[in-house]
Amino acid sequence: MNSDTHDLIVIGAGPAGISAALTAASCGLKTVLLDEQSRPGGQIYRNITAVPPTIAALLGPDYRHGESLAARLSNSSVELRFGTLVWDVARDLTVTAQQNGRSFQVHAPQLIAATGAMERASPLPGWTLPGVLNAGAAQLAMKSAGSVPAGRVVLAGGGPLLLLVACQLLDAGVTLAGIVETSPAANRWRALRYLPAALGAPAYLAKGLGMLWRLRRAGVPMFSAASALRVEGSDRAQALTFTARGAAHRLDAEVVLLHHGVVPNTQLSRLLRVDHDWDSVQLTWRPRVDGWGETSLAGFRITGDGVSIAGALAAEPAGALAALGAAQALGRLTAPEAERRAAPLRGTLQQQGHIRPFLDTLYRPPEWITDPSDETVVCRCEEVTAGRIREMARLGCQGPNQTKFFSRCGMGPCQGRMCGLTVTQILSSALGKEPEDVGAYRIRAPLKPVPLASIAALSNPIAVDIAETPEPT
Amino acid sequence: MFRPMVLPASEQRRALEIIVEGRRVPAREGETLAAALLNAGVVQFRRTPVSGQPRAPLCLMGVCFDCLVEVDGAQNVQSCMVEVREGMQVRLPDGARHVGDSA
Numbered sequence: 001m002n003s004d005t006h007d008l009i010v011i012g013a014g015p016a017g018i019s020a021a022l023t024a025a026s027c028g029l030k031t032v033l034l035d036e037q038s039r040p041g042g043q044i045y046r047n048i049t050a051v052p053p054t055i056a057a058l059l060g061p062d063y064r065h066g067e068s069l070a071a072r073l074s075n076s077s078v079e080l081r082f083g084t085l086v087w088d089v090a091r092d093l094t095v096t097a098q099q100n101g102r103s104f105q106v107h108a109p110q111l112i113a114a115t116g117a118m119e120r121a122s123p124l125p126g127w128t129l130p131g132v133l134n135a136g137a138a139q140l141a142m143k144s145a146g147s148v149p150a151g152r153v154v155l156a157g158g159g160p161l162l163l164l165v166a167c168q169l170l171d172a173g174v175t176l177a178g179i180v181e182t183s184p185a186a187n188r189w190r191a192l193r194y195l196p197a198a199l200g201a202p203a204y205l206a207k208g209l210g211m212l213w214r215l216r217r218a219g220v221p222m223f224s225a226a227s228a229l230r231v232e233g234s235d236r237a238q239a240l241t242f243t244a245r246g247a248a249h250r251l252d253a254e255v256v257l258l259h260h261g262v263v264p265n266t267q268l269s270r271l272l273r274v275d276h277d278w279d280s281v282q283l284t285w286r287p288r289v290d291g292w293g294e295t296s297l298a299g300f301r302i303t304g305d306g307v308s309i310a311g312a313l314a315a316e317p318a319g320a321l322a323a324l325g326a327a328q329a330l331g332r333l334t335a336p337e338a339e340r341r342a343a344p345l346r347g348t349l350q351q352q353g354h355i356r357p358f359l360d361t362l363y364r365p366p367e368w369i370t371d372p373s374d375e376t377v378v379c380r381c382e383e384v385t386a387g388r389i390r391e392m393a394r395l396g397c398q399g400p401n402q403t404k405f406f407s408r409c410g411m412g413p414c415q416g417r418m419c420g421l422t423v424t425q426i427l428s429s430a431l432g433k434e435p436e437d438v439g440a441y442r443i444r445a446p447l448k449p450v451p452l453a454s455i456a457a458l459s460n461p462i463a464v465d466i467a468e469t470p471e472p473t
Numbered sequence: 474m475f476r477p478m479v480l481p482a483s484e485q486r487r488a489l490e491i492i493v494e495g496r497r498v499p500a501r502e503g504e505t506l507a508a509a510l511l512n513a514g515v516v517q518f519r520r521t522p523v524s525g526q527p528r529a530p531l532c533l534m535g536v537c538f539d540c541l542v543e544v545d546g547a548q549n550v551q552s553c554m555v556e557v558r559e560g561m562q563v564r565l566p567d568g569a570r571h572v573g574d575s576a
Contacts, residue, residue, distance in 0.1 A: 032551075036535065038556065043534050048501055050543040052484035118536045128539075128565060130516045130529030131474060137533035144533075145508030150476040172478055220573075235527050236516050255474060265536070380531075380539060383523045413549060418531075449549055 004031045006079070006108040008326050011086050011268070014042020015312045016304025017114030018069050019319035021078040021413060024112075026058055032079040032106060034097055040070045042116055043059070044312045046143040049074075055146050058171050063143070071100055088445035093299055098450050102457035110326035114319055117305035118265045120284070120365065121418050122258035123372045126231025128380055135165040135259035148172045151254030155242045156229055158183040158363040160204075162259040163211040170218055178221040178251045180242055182260070184224040184366050187453050190215035191362035198358035201351070223249065227368060231256050260365040264306050267417060270443040272297055272433050278435040281360045282309055284421060285440060286302055291342075292325025293318070301325060305355075309360075314352035317345035370425045378426070379419040381412020386426055393430035399439045400424055413449065416441040474489035474529070475500070491561040500557040507540045507553035514566070518542055518552065522569035536559060541566065 006029075010021045013035035037271040041048040045066025048056075052233045056064055073080070081099060088096040096103055121133040123316040126132065134309055135155055148169060154177050155166050166179055215222065232239040232250075234323040239252045261369045263284035266276065275288040286308045293301035303322035304315035324341055327333040333341075372378060374387030386405050392403045400416075400423045403409050409423060410416035416423075420441050429437045487502040491509060500509035507530050510518060517527040518540055530540035533553045543564040544550040552563075 036554065052480055052486075054480050054484055055478065118534065119532065127531075128526060130518070130527050130530065134532050137530065140533045141508055141511070144477070145504035145512070146478045147475040147504070147508045147512055148478055150474060202550060236529075322494070380528075380537065381523075383521065391561060413541065414536065417536050417538075448551075451547065 012114035016315035016319035019316040023320040023323035117262040131237030135257040149255035154253040157259035158182040194358040200354035293322030384409035519566040
């Protein structure tokens with residue numbers, strides 16, 4: 001496909017994508033915003049336009065901040081296409097997506113991916129049992145359905161989200177059987193040197209201390225520097241067992257919520273084969289971008305938590321910067337004008353970044369999560385264990401694409417989203433090589449399974465006209 | 474495994490019914506199929522094709538693919554990414570399919 005349907009395509013309607021689309025529209029760019037969900041907000045502001053007031057109040061002002069973003073979006077000239085699954089992007093930036101069961105293509109000289117983050121996998125024995133969810137999933141259930149876990153709940157892992165979800169569940173009347181923090185004790189000492197910088201973001205620190213105080217006051221049993229976590233149960237989770245301060249513990253629970261931070265979702269950037277760097281602090285890949293979000297592929301930009309985890313409030317200025325870069329590349333904005341508009345955005349970004357080194361060091365996941373025990377299933381789809389990956393390393397496999405070839409690890413329906421980072425880290429450790437030299441899965445279209453009938457719709461030119469009738473939301 | 478939060482009457486969404494393995498299951502307009510199944514006490518969403526292990530949602534955000542079910546005849550639908558509709562027919566996958574299995 002060669003002819004342009006738009007000036008700019010934005011994928012993802014979270015804070016970065018909304019901000020990018022609004023900024024682009026303000027520069028006069030004909031912009032389309034695509035998102036798989038039926039409403040704007042991404043995961044952080046999920047369902048913000050339809051959530052019952054009682055639940056919005058419980059989730060708090062940080063969540064309700066999304067209301068104004070969504071309102072500005074609906075009042076803008078941005079073409080909105082929700083319920084739209086992007087399943088391929090070609091090197092010439094042609095985007096193939098599916099809406100209402102039919103695929104169609106759009107093309108623009110500039111493309112911004114604001115595809116956000118996902119929770120880091122927490123591979124530990126028993127984590128495939130029903131009743132084990134990510135902590136973020138419990139929050140999404142509140143946002144999207146007003147549902148909370150029933151019965152006794154244990155939260156395990158580390159990071160601000162773990163504490164936030166715990167507090168929100170308490171407010172919703174859920175019984176918390178315990179919070180089991182896994183961050184190694186040494187993290188605290190290492191994080192101390194970043195505390196002065198973190199004091200530049202006092203609101204975050206105050207919020208964190210407030211959450212800890214709230215949980216202690218509620219009498220929730222709390223354990224720190226726990227290890228040897230295991231979810232017990234035959235057909236569903238029944239208990240979490242672990243070691244803390246040299247003692248073995250067992251907490252009975254119907255629902256176990258795991259969390260070890262969030263990482264960029266790199267499925268799209270990997271599909272386009274752009275350059276990535278290994279972030280040895282956040283222990284994840286980050287696509288390499290310039291100050292305007294542009295990747296090593298001209299015209300393809302990535303912004304927000306899809307580049308590096310900095311949070312929702314940093315995603316807005318980052319998204320705007322990417323849009324200014326696009327407008328500049330299209331000749332709609334002069335370089336001095338773009339710089340003038342960029343300066344305050346860069347200031348906000350820097351301010352938002354003060355807390356990160358402290359948080360990233362304090363909540364660096366333990367080695368038994370990034371390099372799990374032999375018995376632990378790492379590929380949930382194909383049920384491949386860490387031990388099997390190490391065995392393949394011994395047999396001569398040099399990277400994740402070879403272990404995938406021999407074991408099907410990463411070849412199931414999730415297409416390596418869940419196991420990719422873990423396999424790279426296991427191989428890095430087993431082979432004594434840096435993650436950059438081990439590499440990552442090669443990602444191919446379709447990014448998610450699509451029916452053949454949907455693809456067949458591409459051969460029908462009428463499919464392109466769907467653009468004129470956006471789906472009601 | 475989950476339960477709906479208690480909301481004032483004015484905020485409650487319209488009740489509807491979906492059909493899960495031939496059984497009527499209550500749901501509420503606007504919620505995802507995964508949430509409706511969790512609320513209805515469905516513990517096991519499927520058994521895996523590899524070893525028959527029971528699975529249920531992990532991420533609820535379209536990443537883990539553990540919430541795959543059959544919806545109105547379409548297989549491998551991420552139940553966390555679709556909203557319930559009145560009369561939606563849902564089947565819970567039971568391991569690998571074999572040649573000769575009915576559709």
